[in-house]
Amino acid sequence: MADAPGTHPGLLRPGYPVRTERLLLRPLVPGDADAMLAYRGRLDVSRYVPFEPMSRDDILERIAGQWSRTELTDEGQYLTLGAEVAATGELAGDVMLFWYSREHAGGEVGYVLNPALGGHGYATEAASAMLRLGFEGLGLHRIVARIDEDNEPSVRLARRLGMRQEARLIHNEFFKGRWSNELDFAMLADEWFARRA
Numbered sequence: 001m002a003d004a005p006g007t008h009p010g011l012l013r014p015g016y017p018v019r020t021e022r023l024l025l026r027p028l029v030p031g032d033a034d035a036m037l038a039y040r041g042r043l044d045v046s047r048y049v050p051f052e053p054m055s056r057d058d059i060l061e062r063i064a065g066q067w068s069r070t071e072l073t074d075e076g077q078y079l080t081l082g083a084e085v086a087a088t089g090e091l092a093g094d095v096m097l098f099w100y101s102r103e104h105a106g107g108e109v110g111y112v113l114n115p116a117l118g119g120h121g122y123a124t125e126a127a128s129a130m131l132r133l134g135f136e137g138l139g140l141h142r143i144v145a146r147i148d149e150d151n152e153p154s155v156r157l158a159r160r161l162g163m164r165q166e167a168r169l170i171h172n173e174f175f176k177g178r179w180s181n182e183l184d185f186a187m188l189a190d191e192w193f194a195r196r197a
Contacts, residue, residue: 009105009139012072012079012097018133020125025081028067028094032082033059035091039114047176048151049112067094072138075102079133083126085117092122097130097138105141107134111157118153124160131161135192142188149181158185162195 017024028036033056039045040054054062067080078098082091093113100106109130113123134140145163147154158165163185171179 009099009102009141011074012099012133012138014071014133014137016070017084018081018129019086020129022086023092023122023125023129024084024086025095025126025129026084027070028063028080028082030060030063032091033063035114036082036094038116039093040112042115045112045115048148048154049110072097072099075099081130083113083122085122090117092117092120093126095126095130097134097143099134099138099140105139107138107140107143109134109143109145111154123157127157127161131187131192135189140189142186145185147183147185148175149183155183158183161187162191163187164191 017026019025036059037054037056040051040059041056043053046053069077069079072079076099078096080094080096083093083095084090085092091114093111095112096110098108098110100108109127111123111127111130113126131143134143145154145158147158149155149168164187165183166186167182167184169182169184172182173180
């Protein structure tokens with residue numbers, strides 16, 4: 001008997017750049033540090049995510065280290081790509097796909113966008129491309145997004161992506177000096193392919 005589709009993801013080696021209608025998703029390079037500092041250095045941007053405002057050196061260190069991955073070969077790895085506006089060359093933000101389980105074919109999507117380039121749908125376009133890489137490229141069965149309930153723009157984005165809210169966890173983490181509520185969103189591969197049909 002054959003395995004169910006998506007239950008044994010393989011590996012992901014995207015051809016770069018990954019093109020969307022208006023964006024080029026690509027590995028981050030040291031030349032992106034100043035553009036990333038413009039948003040990752042901001043207190044308001046880091047408010048709901050697991051990092052404090054970053055310095056240029058912090059960003060360069062991550063670009064040389066954990067953000068240098070260009071493929072996913074096993075669980076426990078994540079891929080972070082810059083989302084460049086094709087028409088202008090500006091870095092709109094960065095997006096992440098985390099492969100957390102081979103056995104359960106599970107992943108997680110995340111995104112950090114520059115508020116100065118907000119309101120154009122770039123976040124939705126970039127995050128949707130990461131879902132496509134997860135489902136169509138890696139063969140994942142399920143992808144989640146874990147969002148602080150107070151992060152309303154991110155909650156709206158998950159809904160625009162077609163992700164379904166599955167849980168509201170009350171005071172599940174003491175996060176940055178307060179108890180936070182977490183909203184868990186998810187999408188299954190069949191839901192992704194049904195939306196694409």
